[in-house]
Amino acid sequence: MLSRQENAAQPFAQRVDSIIKRVEACLDEHLAGSDQLSHAMAYSVFNGGKRLRPLLVHASGELLDIDPDLLLAPACAVELIHCYSLVHDDLPAMDDDALRRGRPTTHLQFDEATAILAGDALQAMAFEILASEPALTARPNSALRMCATLARACGAQGMAGGQALDLDMEGQRPDKTALEHMFALKTGALIRASILLPACLRPELPAAAHADLTKFADCLGLGFQICDDLLDIEGETAVIGKTAGSDQALDKATWPALFGCDPARSRIAELAAEASICLDRVGGNTEALSWLTDRLLNRDR
Amino acid sequence: MLSRQENAAQPFAQRVDSIIKRVEACLDEHLAGSDQLSHAMAYSVFNGGKRLRPLLVHASGELLDIDPDLLLAPACAVELIHCYSLVHDDLPAMDDDALRRGRPTTHLQFDEATAILAGDALQAMAFEILASEPALTARPNSALRMCATLARACGAQGMAGGQALDLDMEGQRPDKTALEHMFALKTGALIRASILLPACLRPELPAAAHADLTKFADCLGLGFQICDDLLDIEGETAVIGKTAGSDQALDKATWPALFGCDPARSRIAELAAEASICLDRVGGNTEALSWLTDRLLNRDR
Incomplete structure (x- = not known):
């Protein structure tokens, strides 16, 4: 493992x-584990995912100068929760959905009951790891703040609440505020948590810097979801690894479908600019988070 | 709130x-919360449940002389996880299942997607409360041990793993060891966690006492599940509040169905005796846990 000093000398892209x-x-x-449930859990996690959220944790940790072991x-x-x-x-x-990154989804590969239980057990495992990793439990106050931050991001005021709103909005025409609020919960909450978990190790971080980091995360999360919606309309199945146009098939409320593709691209650019301003205000070593932001908001998959 | 001294003067039955x-x-x-997801969560928690697991937490806490505020x-x-x-x-x-304690189950009262998300969000809420309750976060090492203990009890090596085994065993004839192993995970893990969470506040508890308390919890959990199976066969729908005989309808692996009702009653008596011996070995104020054990292993609903 590289030290923090060596880390800083090498661009993030080369360490991904x-x-x-x-x-x-x-x-x-x-x-x-070797039982069927453990197999379903592993299948759901080792799925060719890009591990964006773990990368965000590390990039945010570099900004805040956190020991990588923590x-x-x-x-x-965060990856377990995402999966x-x-x-x-x-x-x-x-x-x-039948396909996820080009493979059968977990309930098709196994069965529906196993998929429900695998999800349940993956959520529990996320908290088990956070609450029992020795490097972290040596800083119990920080570890506990991480558990609370992650749990809030997962619940009714976070990801689960966002998914419920998303289902409610099928076939509806929400206004921009309602749609972006849904995105802020459904996708944004876990992206925000990925960026704020390292800050749990810096209780001395000034409130203004914490607020800027939060605002940065929220711009990134929203921009990321609008990109996702654009890709679903414009991408090809082979490239994005799930059924292209699946949002339209479900009559999902998406940003470009409701407000247009060109306005969606402008909104992403606006959010990228705002994210950049917030990040500069936090200061520190912004290289990793800047690079990731650029990658997430200018992507074709 | 009564002090611990006043508590001890009053039998547990009068404080339930x-x-x-x-x-x-x-x-x-x-x-x-006022949204649909929050309503489904509240519906799933305020369900006429007997709150046995919270009572076990309190009874175990009295044994270990823990401040009730903690x-x-x-x-x-534990109740959120159970629900x-x-x-x-x-x-x-x-x-x-269509009925739970005499009311439509959550997916029938709302819809299936909402029920899945309500369960997901209730699990997250359990960890949020454990990790953010001020009385507990003042003891971060203990609170963190609680999070880890509860998370392990919920996951693939605990409750979720047990439910997966239970589904696997439908239509099978497992031997006693396999069946009791499934029960130890499916029902036992959360009962054990209920009794061991207060012990997270007593890191100085001797290993032998911790082992006896664990063994007590495991006897109680197994006995409780065998009672449940007996009630499903012998109880009436009106009394037990769920469809009587539903285990048989699903061809579930149950203790009395596989090994007989009289042997099931003997096994419960045997487990009750063993639980009592373990509890006496732990020592301290056993009144509350003894009363609860008796109530759980000699019940008609």
């Missing part, structure tokens, strides 16, 4: 692969 | 109602 490798090794260790548990935890949410979102009673 | 009232007031505060968060957390598990277990893909 080794960070992902380390996170996946840790996930692999926790997902080694970032592994929160990085794994559980995909499994449940894909269920027949929800978005009823 | 006030403990439940306090736990429910705390749950009510956290479940006050027991409220874990009591709420979420009922919502998910009742889903069509799982046990497909």
Whole structure:
């Protein structure tokens, strides 16, 4: 493992692969069970995902000058939550998706009951890792703040609440405020948590910097979701790895469908600019988060 | 609130109602949202449940002489986990139950997607409360141990794993060891957590006492589940509040169905005796836990 000083000397782009490798090794260790449920959990996590949220944890940790050893548990935890949410979102009673990154979704590969339980157990595992990783439990106040921050991001005022609003909005025409509020919960809450978990290790961070970091995360999360909606309309199935146009098929409320593709691109640019201003105000080593922001808001998959 | 000294003077049976009232007031505060998801969560928690697990937390807390103010968060957390598990277990893909304590199950009262999300959000809320209750966060090491203990009890090596085994065993004839292992996870893990969460506040508890308390919890959990199976066969729908004989209809693996009702009653008596021996070995004020054990292993609903 590189030290923080060596880290700073190398651009984040060149360290992405080794960070992902380390996170996946840790996930692999926790997902080694040999029963059917454990297999379904591992299948749902080792799915060719881009591990954006663990990367956000690490990038935010670099900004805040956090020891990388303290970032592994929160990085794994946010990824486990993300993967559980995909499994449940894909269920027949929800978005009823057959493909996820080019493979059968968990309930098709196994069965529906197993998929529900795998999601449930992945959520529990996220909190187990956060609450028991030795590097973190040596800082119990920070670890506890992380548990609370992540739990809030997952619940009715976060991701689960956002998914409920999303289902409510099918076939509706919400206004921009309502749609963006739904996005802020459904996608934004976990992106925000990914960026704020490292800040749990910096209780001395001034309130203004914390607020700027939060605002940065919210711009990034919203821009990321609008990009996702654009890709669903404009992308090809082979490239995005899920059924293109699946949002339209479900009559989902999406930003470009409601307000147009060109305005969607302008909105993303606006959010990217705002994110950049907020990040500069936080200060510190912004290289990693800037690079990730650029990658997330200018992507074709 | 009574002090610990006053508590000891009054038998637990006379304090059950006030403990439940306090736990429910705390749950009510956290479940006050006005959106559909919050309504489904509240519906799933305020369901006429007996709050056995919060009572176990309090009874175990009395044994270990824990300040009752520190027991409220874990009591709420275990009840939220229990309620979420009922919502998910009742889903069509799982046990497909229509009635729960005489009322429509959550997916029938709302819809399936809402029930899945309500369960997900209730699980998150359990960890949010454990990780953010001020009385507890003042003891961050203990609170963190509670989070880890509860998370392990919920996951693939606990409740979710047990429910997966239970579904696997439908139509099977497992031997006694396999069946009791499934019970130890499905029902036992959360009962054990209820009894061990207060011990997270007593890191100085000798290992032998901790082991005896764990063994006590495991006997209680297993006996409780065998009682449940007996009631499902012998009880009437009106008394037990769910469809009597529903286990048989699903061809569930149950203790009395596989090994007989009289042997089931003997096994419960054996477990009750073993629980009592373990509890006496732990020592301290065993009145509350003894009373609860008797109530749980000699019940008609």
